[in-house]
Every structure is written in C-alpha cells, then in structure tokens.
Amino acid sequence: AQSVTQLGSHVSVSEGALVLLRCNYSSSVPPYLFWYVQYPNQGLQLLLKYTTGATLVKGINGFEAEFKKSETSFHLTKPSAHMSDAAEYFCAVSRGSTLGRLYFGRGTQLTVWP
Amino acid sequence: EPEVTQTPSHQVTQMGQEVILRCVPISNHLYFYWYRQILGQKVEFLVSFYNNEISEKSEIFDDQFSVERPDGSNFTLKIRSTKLEDSAMYFCASGGDLDRGNTGELFFGEGSRLTVL
Numbered sequence: 001a002q003s004v005t006q007l008g009s010h011v012s013v014s015e016g017a018l019v020l021l022r023c024n025y026s027s028s029v030p031p032y033l034f035w036y037v038q039y040p041n042q043g044l045q046l047l048l049k050y051t052t053g054a055t056l057v058k059g060i061n062g063f064e065a066e067f068k069k070s071e072t073s074f075h076l077t078k079p080s081a082h083m084s085d086a087a088e089y090f091c092a093v094s095r096g097s098t099l100g101r102l103y104f105g106r107g108t109q110l111t112v113w114p
Numbered sequence: 115e116p117e118v119t120q121t122p123s124h125q126v127t128q129m130g131q132e133v134i135l136r137c138v139p140i141s142n143h144l145y146f147y148w149y150r151q152i153l154g155q156k157v158e159f160l161v162s163f164y165n166n167e168i169s170e171k172s173e174i175f176d177d178q179f180s181v182e183r184p185d186g187s188n189f190t191l192k193i194r195s196t197k198l199e200d201s202a203m204y205f206c207a208s209g210g211d212l213d214r215g216n217t218g219e220l221f222f223g224e225g226s227r228l229t230v231l
Contacts, residue, residue: 036222041224042224043118043221043224043225044157044205044222045222046219049219090157092157098219099145099209099210099220100170101159101162101172102149102157102159102220104149104158106155106156107157
C-alpha cells in the first residue's frame with residue numbers, strides 16, 4: 001500500500017532562510033514521488049517529481065527534493081525563502097505511474113516572515 | 115496557458131439533495147480525475163476516468179457517486195443523495211496529452227467547495 005507522512009503541518013521561516021519540508025513515504029512498489037503547491041484560492045500545481053534516474057530533482061521556483069530510498073524520504077528544500085513561497089505544500093506518491101492514483105500527505109502550510 | 119476549470123466554486127445544498135460538480139479538463143488530455151479534501155484532512159482520490167470509462171475508483175466512490183463525460187469537453191461528478199460527510203473541496207484534474215503523450219503531470223482545477231447542511 002502507498003501512503004505519505006508529512007512531518008509538521010505548519011512551518012515558519014524568515015525570508016532568506018532555508019526551507020525544509022519533510023515527507024516520508026511508504027510504497028509496496030518503486031514509487032513515483034511528487035510535490036504540489038497550493039496558493040490561496042488556487043488549484044494544486046506540480047512543483048517537481050521523481051520517477052526514475054537522478055535522485056536529486058529540481059523543480060520550479062528554486063525548489064528541489066532528494067529521493068532517499070534508504071530513508072524512504074523525499075524532503076523538499078529551497079535555499080532561500082521568499083515571501084511568495086507562502087502556500088500549502090503537498091507530498092504525494094503513486095504506484096510507478098505519473099498518471100495513476102495519487103496518495104497525498106496532509107500538507108504543510110509554509111509561512112514566510114519578512 | 116490552458117487550465118482546468120471547475121464550476122461552481124462553492125455550492126451549498128441540503129442533505130439528501132443531488133449535486134453535480136462540473137469540470138472542463140484541458141483539451142487533448144486523455145485522463146480525468148476527481149479528488150476531494152475534507153477540511154483538515156488529506157486530499158483523497160475518488161476516481162479516474164479514461165477512454166470513456168472508470169479506470170480506477172477508491173472505496174469512497176460508492177453507489178452515491180457517478181462520473182460522466184457527456185459531451186467530450188465536460189467531466190462531471192454527481193452525488194446522488196448528499197450526506198453531511200460529503201462536505202469537502204472537490205478537485206478535478208486531467209493529464210496525458212493526446213499530442214505529447216505522457217508529460218508526467220496532472221493539472222488540477224481550483225476546486226469546488228461543497229457544503230451540505
């Protein structure tokens with residue numbers, strides 16, 4: 001079975017500080033992993049995805065994530081937070097398909113202080 | 115830029131009433147989905163639809179739910195007799211570009227908030 005755990009429902013950082021949003025997954029097959037962002041009153045937007053190959057993946061807006069199989073983790077990072085990064089972030093896993101059913105975490109609300 | 119659009123943005127209904135949520139997926143996409151998020155809970159998969167039939171559904175998607183693609187552009191979710199616990203944000207998504215194949219991304223709409231009283 002597939003599942004995702006996001007540690008920390010709320011994360012607050014100062015502008016310019018490192019952003020680290022944690023995601024651990026459980027999967028019975030090699031997983032495909034995703035991070036989505038949701039800005040207020042908008043839909044979910046794909047930030048980045050891991051399917052196969054390079055374990056460090058880069059996404060939009062300066063975000064990146066590293067797939068660590070031994071730790072079953074896919075943490076999202078950004079070296080320097082910007083006010084515009086304030087949003088809710090969702091980690092998701094699927095069973096080896098980019099068009100298959102997604103299993104989402106509960107989401108992490110990121111607040112960026114000036 | 116093409117986008118998935120959903121209507122209505124917010125609907126309030128009485129328990130036991132039928133509700134239809136509408137979605138216009140991105141044209142040329144082949145795969146269509148409904149997800150929902152009850153307040154404070156995870157985004158949950160309801161159903162996927164491909165080639166004019168349901169390809170997968172979750173345990174949530176019981177006989178009270180149905181989906182339809184009536185005219186080649188709209189994709190609807192019907193809840194036959196709403197319950198209080200159906201109150202949630204419902205997201206439509208589409209993916210799989212007919213021309214470009216599997217681009218590896220689902221595009222989500224902004225959601226329809228359903229409130230059942």
